[in-house]
Amino acid sequence: MPGPLEGVRIIEMGQLIAIPFAMKMLADMGAQVIRLESTGRLESYRADSVYQNDVSGEFWNKGANFYEQNRNKLGVTLDLSKPEGLQILKDLVSVADVFSENFTPRVIKNFGLEYEDLKKIKPDIIMVSSTGYGFYGPWANFGATGPATEGAAGLAYQTGYLGGEPVMAEIPYTDYTSGEHTVFAVMTALMHRLRTGEGQFVDISQTQATSSTIPEILMDFSANGRTGPRMGNQDSVMSPQGCYPCRGDDRWLTMAVATDEEWQAVCRVLGQDGWASDSRFEDSLSRWQNRDELDALIGPVTSSWDAHELMHALQKEGVAAGAVLDSKDLLFDPHLVERDFYEVVSHQDSTGIPPLPYASRPWKLSKTPAVKGKAAPLMGEHNSLILSELLGKTTGDVAALEEAGIIGYGPSDPRPVRRPSLDEQVRQGRMQRYETDFEEQVRRAFPG
């Protein structure tokens, strides 16, 4: 079944997550996404987190995060510092619907690839730029990664343990927040183009997209001049809400109690008649006022439970509860597996990577679900295909381009990131543990 975006062609000059993630989502839904790469400036996700930590050979075709972010795309290498390379990019734009990129505006201006330039090549082009702080304004040319915009947006300031310092996610969180908004922005622009035939420029500020998801914080300051405390895992109205220890090493359960009935159910499941009749906890206001005491009582009781068993027991009684899933739990979560959330993707033979499951999408469309997942491209994998089929180059032209270094099939300066051994990573605390039979476990659960 084709995806709903069949026939939409996107040229992507992306890096890392913000744009690659968004374009992957569109590629999944049927758009043809042609991802451009440089051989001179190696995408760092190609050089890091490689399969089995083995950085020998063509390590640039083995990076986990590259495969994660670039499913279903076609890959073309281009040296944009040479006029011929830049011309090929423009030729691609002339047959595209969307051009997307996440470099700083300075880079785009230097290449002469602003919307006004591209519009001359393709009048109805939709151009999408995703930057840390937006394409214009005094911070426009400030480079940014996820942590920078999570801080600038106001989200990190408000996140943290009770009475503690600000904390941020340990992934480039706002790349995803802005990436999700980018998918929406492209769809909005495509809907408009479908109706009017007009393209336009979409300027995505990763900070703005993130600030748009924290009205609880920004509206309170705007209207009341108030900045609330960092609340840890507690809620501003309901209690108990928190993350409580369970049996085992680093195992946890989350729970959020909204009503008196739910509270009585918690007392029942945990066998605490005393709590059920304790006047300090009799209604939601008193529970909230005494929430620190309540949290201190709950932890020692949950710690003898298995997190999943307690989750099921509480849910059976109508209480919102969830085990804190680690990466292995998440991969093998029976609910996600039942919903086919993971999609098994086969890798090119030359990589030596077996078929592996990857997270798919948070939506299921009943009539136009998605295209079948194909692995991210090897470096330069589709050079010939795209140059000949889309731009009419001959075999001789392609060979000449390779000879001139305009296109290529590997990094000009191949330097992988060498991660410490897994034993060392566990010792340093970066990893909780590792399991040597992981390949067998994955194969059994996801036969493909």
Place this chain on the structure above:
Amino acid sequence: MPDRALEGVKVLDLTHHISGPYCTKLLADFGAEVLKIERPGGDPTRRMAPFLNDEVDPEKSLVFAYLNTNKQSVTLNLKSAKGIQVLKSLVEQSDVLVENFAPRVMASLGLDFEALQQINPSLVMTSISNFGQTGPYRDYKAADIVEYAMGGLMYISGAYDREPLKHAFNQAQFKAGTDAASATLMAMYHQRLTGEGQQVDVSIQEAVATGLRDVVNNFTYTGAVRRRQPNHSGDLSRIRASADGHLTPNPGIGAGLNWDVLVEFMELPELADDKFNTPSARLANAEELGQIFDDYFINQNKYERFYAAHEKRFIFGVIQSPEEVMADPQFEARNYFVDIDHPVLGTLKYPGAPFEMSGTPWDARNPAPTLGQHNVKIFGQRLGHTPEQLVQFRATQII
């Protein structure tokens, strides 16, 4: 008046709380016509803090006001046969229906997709739920913290030796709302091309689980289970305390970073060492490097270092308080915060466009509706019920 991108898209909005309303806000703010159906007591978000001046009033919830700009509101009792009948006549006139009830609810009202499709074959029906419309946890309850935990983001967030920590407020709901808006438009794109409607199932758990890095793939690629990182993890983008707050002094990415320039910038000659001058070396000597960074930044001013770093193209970031966010010169230059005038709240500054579109700008032309503000317009003028019938509806608590 400039064109609006989603002009002509008619959305019937049965959502409440956050995920659904954020989805339909995105659609409404870019030009879709969104009709919000509220239960007679109103969307529960109307009772959600914070309120203007802490006055608990269904028209004074600030989060409600933010989430419902550009929508029209009618009240309708879906537990009455007449209410269902009225709803079905609205379905006939809509492109999209968005709802975020628990998965059993729409079917129990006789409003499952099959029934609605008979009324309107080109209808796109988007359902947002905690765990999706199928699967063993379908009927499990959740709050944002539970979605964080079950989506895999919580285990890796927070301090190494403490309990996992969630982001402030309702991030999981906002992610799902954004995803639902995207998926709705994908289905609408198909509908505009073919006339065919379909059902869209959005799971909040999956919205969280889709946006992870080095989590599931750490296991599938190496067998490792990642934990919350210790303070000195080798991740240079971590938060460091400054004399006046906090910043993220990330010098750059991977091999592209020019270490010598950084050493000169920070005036710390001890960093000019083989222990630190490559990404691999920095990973191997992370603890020592982290300590040097901590000791240095605690004596610095965050904005001074932020601006100075960007002159050298280091990608430092600042942690801004709400007050600093609202005074941010970049936001100001981009007119991000906008004044919206509301009949009860008065004029307040709201977070504005999540992104800018040159041809079809974001536009907060109308404030959030008061409860049932458009009952007469929609039920009377659009559906043709007489004033007497509307009185009857009200008397029998259908609206």
